[in-house]
Amino acid sequence: xxxxxxxxxxxxxxxxxxxxxxxxxxxxxxxxxxxxxxxxxxxxxxxxxxxxxxxxxxxxxxxxxxxxxxxxxxxxxxxxxxxxxxxxxxxxxxxxxxxxxxxxxxxxxxxxxxxxxxxxxxxxxxxxxx
Amino acid sequence: xxxxxxxxxxxxxxxxxxxxxxxxxxxxxxxxxxxxxxxxxxxxxxxxxxxxxxxxxxxxxxxxxxxxxxxxxxxxxxxxxxxxxxxxxxxxxxxxxxxxxxxxxxxxxxxxxxxxxxxxxxxxxxxxxxxxxxxxxxxxxxxxxxxxxxxxxxxxxxxxxxxxxxxxxxxxxxxxxxxxxxxxxxxxxxxxxxxxxxxx
Numbered sequence: 001x002x003x004x005x006x007x008x009x010x011x012x013x014x015x016x017x018x019x020x021x022x023x024x025x026x027x028x029x030x031x032x033x034x035x036x037x038x039x040x041x042x043x044x045x046x047x048x049x050x051x052x053x054x055x056x057x058x059x060x061x062x063x064x065x066x067x068x069x070x071x072x073x074x075x076x077x078x079x080x081x082x083x084x085x086x087x088x089x090x091x092x093x094x095x096x097x098x099x100x101x102x103x104x105x106x107x108x109x110x111x112x113x114x115x116x117x118x119x120x121x122x123x124x125x126x127x128x129x130x
Numbered sequence: 131x132x133x134x135x136x137x138x139x140x141x142x143x144x145x146x147x148x149x150x151x152x153x154x155x156x157x158x159x160x161x162x163x164x165x166x167x168x169x170x171x172x173x174x175x176x177x178x179x180x181x182x183x184x185x186x187x188x189x190x191x192x193x194x195x196x197x198x199x200x201x202x203x204x205x206x207x208x209x210x211x212x213x214x215x216x217x218x219x220x221x222x223x224x225x226x227x228x229x230x231x232x233x234x235x236x237x238x239x240x241x242x243x244x245x246x247x248x249x250x251x252x253x254x255x256x257x258x259x260x261x262x263x264x265x266x267x268x269x270x271x272x273x274x275x276x277x278x279x280x281x282x283x284x285x286x287x288x289x290x291x292x293x294x295x296x297x298x299x300x301x302x303x304x305x306x307x308x309x310x311x312x313x314x315x316x317x318x319x320x321x322x323x324x325x326x327x328x329x330x
Contacts, residue, residue, distance in 0.1 A: 016192075017164075042303075063192055065299035068266050090194050091224070102267075 009056020254289035
C-alpha cells in the first residue's frame with residue numbers, strides 16, 4: 001500500500017483503459033496521494049468492499065463494458081454512502097442533454113472531462129477529497 | 131434457438147468475412163478489446179470505401195466519434211475521412227445517439243441512408259453498431275427485442291449489411307446463457323474476434 005503524505009484517505013481510480021488509470025495513479029501519487037487504480041470494475045468493487053474505510057475519494061470512467069460508471073457509483077455509495085464519487089469521460093457531458101437528464105438519477109459529486117490538464121485534475125481532487 | 135454459424139479469427143480474418151458477406155446479412159461480432167476492434171474496423175472500412183459501392187455507417191460506443199476518425203485517418207488505414215464524410219459515404223455517429231435519439235431506434239436513420247444510397251447509385255449500406263449503448267441505458271430487453279426484429283427484417287432488406295458489435299465483457303457478464311443463445315440465434319453468423327497473436 002502506498003501511503004501518501006497529503007491526507008489520510010486513499011483515492012480509488014477506475015478506468016478500463018490501463019494507460020489512463022495508470023497515468024492518473026502516477027500523477028496523483030506524485031502529489032502525495034495514496035492511490036489504487038483498476039481497469040476491472042468488479043475487482044475494484046471487491047477491493048472497495050474490504051477497504052472502504054481507508055478511502056476518501058473514488059474517480060471512475062463512465063463508459064465501461066460490464067459495468068458502467070453510473071452502476072459502479074451506485075454500488076460504491078451502497079457500501080459507503082457519504083464518499084465522494086467523481087465521474088470522468090471522454091464524451092461530451094456538459095452539452096449532452098441525455099447525459100444531463102440521465103445523471104439526475106445518480107448521486108454524482110463531480111465530473112472530469114477527458115482529456116484533462118493535470119493542474120485541473122489536482123484542483124478537482126483537492127476540492128472533492130474528504 | 132441455437133447459434134447457426136460461428137467463426138473465430140484475427141482482425142483481418144474477421145474483416146475478410148464481413149467483406150465476403152452479402153446484403154441482407156445480420157452478423158454478431160464479439161470483440162475482446164478496443165485495440166483489436168479498431169484493427170478490424172479499420173481494415174473493413176478501408177476495403178469497403180476503396181471499392182466505392184457501399185455507404186458505411188459506424189456507430190461506436192466505448193470510444194468517441196473523433197477517436198474513430200483519428201484511428202481511420204492514421205497510417206495503417208490512412209483513410210481520407212473528411213473526403214468520405216463530405217461525400218456522405220462514411221457516417222460515424224455515437225451509438226447512444228443513433229439507437230436512442232429516435233423512438234423508432236436506428237430505423238429512421240437506416241431508411242434515410244438507404245434512400246440516399248439508392249439515389250447516388252450505391253448498392254447499399256454496411257452498418258457496424260456497438261450494442262454497448264443498450265446495456266449502458268439499462269435496455270437489455272429492448273436489445274433482445276431489437277435483435278429479434280432485425281433478424282426478420284434484414285432478410286427482406288437486401289441493401290443492408292448489419293454488424294452488431296458486442297464487447298466480450300458485456301456479452302459474458304450482462305447476459306445469461308439463455309439470453310446469449312437467443313441473441314446468437316438471431317444472427318446468421320457470429321464472428322469471434324481474437325487478438326492478432328491468438329488468431330487462427
